[in-house]
Amino acid sequence: MPKEAQARIKINQLLEAAGWRFFDTPAGSANIALEPKVKLTQAQVEALGKDFEANGHGFVDFLLLDEQHFPLVVLEAKAENKNPLIGKEQARKYAKSLSCRFVILSNGNLHYFWDLQHGNPHVITSFPAPGDIKGYTKFQPDPARLVSEVVPLDYIARTQIPAYDQEAGWQNASERDAFTEKNRLRFLRTYQQRAAHAVQTAVKAGQTRFLFEMATGTGKTLTAAAVIKLFLRTSNARRVLFLVDRLELEDQANKAFTTLLKNDYKSVIYKESRDDWRKAEIVVTTVQSLLFNAKYKQFSPTDFDLVISDEAHRSIGGNARAVFEYFVGYKLGLTATPKDYLKKFDAAKPSTRDPRESERRLLLDTYRTFGCESGEPTYRYSLLDGVKDGFLINPLVVDARTTVTTQLLSDQGYAAVVIADTPDGEQTSEQVFKQKNFEKQFFSEPTNRLFCETLLKHGLRDPISNEFGKTIVFAVSQNHASKLTQLLNDLADTMYPGLYQSDFAVQVTSLIPDAQQFTINFTNNNLLGSANVLPAYKTSKARICVTVGMMTTGYDCPDLLNLALMRPVFSPSDFVQIKGRGTRKHDFREELQDDTLKTQVTAPDKTAYKLFDFFATCEYFEEKFNYDEVLKLPRPSTGQVQGGDDETGPQPPGGGNSYEHTAPDSITSQVEQQVGFQGMKVDRMFFEKFEDRVLADPIIAQQVNDAQWDQAINYITTELFDKPAEYFNLDKLRRAAGVDRRLGLKEILQKTFGLIPGFKSKDELLEDEFDKFLLDQQNATGFSADSTAAAVQAMKYYFKAYATDHRLRDIIETQRLTDLNVYPAFGMSDFKAVPPVWRTRIPEYVKDYVPLNQFM
Template sequence: MAAKEAKARIKINKLLEESGWRFFDDLAGKANIVLEPKVKLTKDAVDALGDNFEQSSNGFIDFLLLDDAGFPLLVLEAKSEDKNPLVGKEQARKYAKSQNCRFVILSNGNLHYFWDLEQGNPHIITRFPSPDSIKGYHRFQPNPQRLITEPVSKDYIALTQMPGYATEAGWNNAGERDAFIQKNRLRFLRDYQKRAVQAIQDAVAEGHSRFLFEMATGTGKTLTAASVIKLFLRTGNARRVLFLVDRLELEDQANKAFVAYLKNDYTSVIYKERRDEWRKAEIVVTTVQSLLFNDKYRRLFSPTDFDLVISDEAHRSIGGNARAVFEYFVGYKLGLTATPRDYLKKFDASKPSTRDPREAERRLLLDTYRTFGCESGQPTFRYSLLDGVREGFLINPVVVDARTDITTQLLSDKGYAVANGGEGGEEGSEDSFFQKDFEKKFFSESTNRIFCQTVLNNGLRDPISHEFGKSIVFAVSQNHAAKLTQLLNELADVIWPDKYQSDFAVQVTSLIPDAQQYTINFTNNNLLGSANFLEAYKTSKARVCVTVGMMTTGYDCPDILNLALMRPVFSPSDFVQIKGRGTRKHGFLEQLFDKQLKAQIGRQEKSQFKFFDFFANCEYFEEKFDYDQVLKLPRLGTGEGNGEVGGTTIGPNGEYIHGGPDNIHQVREEAVGPQGMKIDRMFFEGFENVVKADPILQRQVDNEQWDQAIDYVTTHLLDKPAEYYTLDKLRRAAGVDRRLTLREILEKIFGLIPYFKGKDELLEDEFQKFLLDQPPEALSQHAEAVVAMKYFFKAYATDGHLRDILEKKRLTDLNVNPAFSMADFKAVPQEWRERIPEYVKDYVSLNQFM
């Protein structure tokens, strides 16, 4: 017992010190931790207590944390490792009230709860709040009743943008009102957006602190989120809001919207642009990936730094262990998603996720609803695509079912080789389906040419200039996107001679420099120029963006007239997002500056868009969809036997095999010389100096363009004759007991991480993410077994032999297994023996521990 008490004390002491609390006076300030009222913890007291830290001559010892003036601020109730921290809950409450403390931490060294006595139940935390954070939180006095009764009118946002708009002449003159609104960019809530905000008020009145909005793409989730943010900030129920997005390009888009809507009352910043000044802002926008990498969220923030956390595209940004970022913070949580719960009904829960990617998506969606307290599948508020179409805010697509003979064959169960997961499909992602194999086997130039010809021959034209309508094409991979872009430009030269100089189609993928700016320019109708057909009409000269995943989520370009899926889609959320790029309405006359021509043409509203589907994706997800148009495409061949078809071969099983040459890319032999045997610190420092001196790389890192930075280093700095830097040599030079990624190395060089974490520290971080991902009630039942669970988690993640034993159910082998024995296994509660391996397989990258 004494040993467990001592271990708990050591861990708690370390956690307190890591968060900035002081046991002793030092240069940072006076000690702010005492034991028992008015009993200061000294070095002599620590030595005298020894292992028996829970008892003293005066009774039970609590940690009392003080503010700068020496007044009690927080009570820390400590228990030994084999006790559930919650057993001391009532004792801690009594003690906290006697000290006039509002906050309590309950901890056994492994599992910790933060409890605001004025705000309901304890919340699991993985780091203790810092003194500055808890002092700020102490000044925070939320009043849910104010939030519940706050009037939310249609002009809720407009009143922040221009408080006196209703007294302006432009508003009061009916004939000038539309121009006045447009000039001042005033935003008014639609009825359903107002109902969404009011749904949160109703949920808070019922005692809820988690909310989920399910709103179709194009229905203004960001404007609605801005209204929610204003509601919480204005009523004093939040001091600061964290807005999480899952893509870099959405970061800037969301921040610009919040600035436009709320800047007169509140400050919004992107974290990476204001790293040293984010505390001055009420709204902080960042990507969940940047916080998750190397667990930066735990180093950058305290659990009490944000009182409202909003997850945009919640099914993505809290998927997997990214949920650890979301759950790290205490307070209110709001999720936004465009993926309807209807998809949950279509998949069988009994299907193994490793076989069917749709099952993984189903699990992800279900987890999203559970996370936000919507286990029944009913969100806090719902507004579907059909609702938007019925009320005149959105439009449905004209689906063009355009299957070739080959792609029809590929729709059989044996046709696709699929790996579980897959978001975005950017080349290099281990989570997407096997796209290199897919592309080599299934896409020859002849097939791609048919795809492109079909879109160009049948796509909608711009109603003003009659040129080809603005379009987005979704490719399998970045390599595939490059091929399609080239083909589209070649075909455009034939159809519209001298009109385009290879700028009809543009590749917009993560490895293309300035790709994010391309998406913005395409929306603003100045991508590679504008007014190519009609001088007085502003529309992008580039007519087609060919992408993989960059333009699927949250991209707003309302004048899109054609979408083309030149790849299969296995994720319902991806499918909904892609379709949503075209559902927004648009008035094309806004882009025409010739008044006489305007009068002649009259209103030109977007009433439809075409959705070209070459792989029956619509049928795959919407079995009863009424197709509006079916095209018969040119036949590639009979597809029988092993016949030659358009430069390709149809294999015996119907697979489409590329028939072109396949050359060896590179042959290189490396003799290990003296430089390979003397890797040391100087070698790493030499590489560090080279990297820091490169302005291109500096800019890429500053902008968090990690794909481009890694590609640049690989292409320009590694494997060069001068120093012959290689990734393996750099890893050895770093002296870490695990594998390092090139991104980690760059982050260390540019000071974004203080050091390389060792294997055990990384495992500790992964286990903390695991704890945050678990239902609090499940952990509470087995809090005393957390040490055994952690040992099992670490062993399973690092020991391939143990994984093999458990996978093959050879449990008797544990009796002679030195690293993890049968006794260790039995110490793990039954339900966690399956839950831990399942989590590790799904969310922990095992390569880093090799």
């Protein structure tokens, strides 16, 4: 079937599915025409379906009509093998002549919705319904008004109490703090105000996507509230969708927006307001709830004019992207993950042993998603900025290593020596745990007891009640969390007899009923009770939450005093998120109900928190982790245990599958070190630029100037690569370039010295190679200038697939063509679309003239 007909059939189905009608039906009169005021008969629809572009006037446009049969939407249709955007200007001209504000561009597979009064075409995955368009017509965005809106520091407070500054409680300076606290007035900090201004600047520049990179504890939700008000108040959004990736964050965000904006705008949680969510201006939901059974398709793409993704690097990953991209309009991403983790990698050869490859891939995608291909967000406020400005706290690191955890550290993984009895006597064997296996297999009761004893002995105490400070412990697994919780409660029963009844420590993992509520109660100081020691002081009876991953991101509990890593951490972004739980400042008098007692507290402010590190995690990221290389696990402090080369490591004698250390354990070293204003390396990473080093070398400069490429490459390989100062090498340079193909050193030098403007992507290079192929073959038999566009498109698809897919090359070369029936990347229909003469000519040309190693 011609691609024109295929596209027409798909477009017809999409229109009918959205509620548009070709013919009069009981539901209403026809609202689709091919020309103004022209309705179609069934026969005409069927006839046009055969070749909708082959009429006497060139293209046939769909014209979608409103209830009064006035033009509402121009739908510009293209064949499947054409990009629908090529009809953009044609559709604009047609729409303006008909006074249409909206355009849909489609080839049956790819669709764009375009509001001519509001920016550029946006990809959509379904067509909007007539009613949705009618509602959207009332939306009259005015970017100029948004840009000129004044956003003062009291932007939110003016919504909470419009005339707060006229109130007696505010005007009396001695009562102002109490007035502010009583009414929960929130004022923007200067850096939050700058974030809103950054959006205004971006909108003025014509941008529709923004990314805020703000450290944990710097008030991303308050900043988001200011942006939401900015868009709603200036009528540049009718409704806002706020996406989170966990249930507890859903409730947390909705409560925050209700507190901050309820006097002007209504906020609801979608699952609690399925029938009347349209009455709200702010809709909060988890990505997962919209993904389930594709619920997001119950919305129209035009239902939300601003979509905000909290923890953007998580909530737009994988299938979640379908939700995020479904809606048209402005997009804002919030993330606490610094740009320095946006490291490049060789996508064609991802390392199966590097658990950070997926993280790199996702982060790179996050920045591109929000229009920040350069790695520079719309606005940034880092942890170090917060510390220097006095809003955040750096950790007091307690590096406490035990005999076992020290011995476990090796280059190959976390390793241990296992002793087994054999008929020939006692023998030793090595067992190496890679990250995943370690988390599943390792358990040592003496070591875990030592972890817990060390934490309870050296952890910070609550300055009001002198109880053990509120703490989060991060465990390896749910089973590990259960064991740690039991140990902590046993120890608390001994240390504080009668004070706790197995409620000192609580397991907060996904298998625990009401675990989400536990996290909320812990923040609100009523987990398993409150005021356990001092009746006038409300603080959670449960002092420690033991979790695995539930409380790592987006969890706000400012009175935390201790964090304990009782597991290794391999990902820098996970590490940043975990230590970010403790960075917030806090005045402990807030929960003290007795004003007399408040005056007696000598140290009410949280000025420090302790980060207990039992696996040398801080040292690992500070000194041993090379952020440009594939992940290597930490070295041991003393000695070294060698392990196997396979992914799981050697198995212990006797076929066992776990290591259990049962001998006594002891702390071998314990050092406390306050992180200064310069922060950790994970916060301040700085990398020497290869280009600077090369440009400063006169020998390389002369060789490049004389086009002595072999000499220059040999010199760099010998004199610069793998030297202790920088450890430059070609693999690292390829990853740093961020190109989706294999670069050569000559090309890197050409870019460094400005001989080429930049690196071409894999597809751009393939396009060049295909153009060369067409020029080379233009006089060959079977090729002519009047070859159909569909044939050339099929040839190009075949050419690119053959050049980049080694499995396809093997299928073609061995003539196992029946395999194409089940080969997803290039199927039998794709092969048959290629004219027969080119099915062999293209492979021959590729093998002879195209250097395939650049696409590996």
